[in-house]
């Protein structure tokens with residue numbers, strides 16, 4: 001496949017050749033038989049990797065508002081999840097997956113229930129997913145006991161061991177919903193199958209107080225002390241961490257997800273701001289995620305980049321923090337790295353995960369610096385095309401992989417049905 005006449009992030013014009021799933025050359029030999037995508041007037045960017053999502057929670061978009069995390073979970077989300085079936089997760093993931101395509105996102109790290117349904121949807125749509133079955137110390141929508149959840153996670157790990165798009169993972173919810181014993185069982189399973197562990201960590205001040213009350217130490221300290229932390233841990237939020245804890249994360253090679261919009265919407269931090277400058281200073285790999293859309297309320301990574309940049313600057317009274325280029329790298333290359341992908345750059349030998357942006361819009365003129373435009377001016381609706389693993393999923397704003405209108409209609413019915421079940 002050939003993407004012709006595209007504008008690269010360095011503003012140079014280029015023909016990009018893709019063979020199967022890889023970028024094989026930029027401005028190299030032409031092959032007459034290639035499928036040609038004419039990208040004249042369009043900017044090509046590496047696609048995003050959204051490293052903290054709950055895809056199927058699109059079903060709860062707009063109905064869990066103006067609450068702190070504890071009430072958000074205990075008063076609405078968990079009671080509603082009691083009624084969640086695998087069918088709901090399928091249709092919630094359909095809405096979410098279509099939104100990912102329209103937002104230029106090639107891959108996600110997702111934590112939820114019935115992950116085989118999420119996998120089915122992502123494969124249908126052609127997207128990548130590092131998918132973690134949730135582990136709790138109380139019943140989940142798919143299992144009564146923790147041991148049963150661990151078995152489900154193990155079966156999923158076996159089923160998806162060698163998949164092109166899906167990477168199995170495991171997702172203990174947090175230190176306040178999983179005991180140290182459970183966390184160590186998770187670690188054992190993760191080590192056995194080489195799984196990435198996704199966990200919510202140090203998200204709120206309540207969490208820190210609660211863990212100190214239970215164990216006499218802070219959440220990161222606790223995980224360090226029980227031998228849970230290593231380079232296969234992807235920690236979402238990490239808002240309430242001390243410098244010593246950041247050093248612990250760095251020492252063990254833990255990767256972190258910054259979720260500025262969710263944190264600010266749920267008022268989780270002082271200013272909802274994770275200590276990014278210190279994470280950077282101590283060498284922690286920082287990535288970017290939206291969280292689920294019940295706390296965001298969309299998967300727009302352009303918005304997430306802008307909020308990250310301006311919140312970090314504002315919080316420290318320093319506009320030199322979180323520069324556009326740095327934030328763009330966090331949303332693309334760093335995300336890919338955390339998910340174990342050679343992607344996030346438009347270079348030979350990298351995976352062909354690319355998005356096209358229509359530049360012919362007033363808010364994208366004048367066209368001085370593409371990356372500054374991407375971080376501060378663009379939005380998800382500027383995404384005109386998405387190619388993942390060398391396959392076009394959307395071109396000229398048309399979804400190529402499913403009948404979008406039909407899918408959205410069915411999915412919305414399922415969302416309303418869940419709402420009725422939970423609240424009538």
Ligand SMILES: CSC[C@H]1O[C@@H](n2cnc3c(O)ncnc32)[C@H](O)[C@@H]1O
Pocket residue numbers: 054069073077078081111112113133134135171172173200203262291292295
């Ligand atoms: C293991 S994840 C699935 C579980 O977590 C709930 N959830 C969604 N977002 C958050 C968040 O930011 N912090 C804590 N818990 C969250 C979700 O509703 C599922 O129950």
Ligand SMILES: [Zn+2]
Pocket residue numbers: 052053054200236291292
């Ligand atoms: Zn979350």
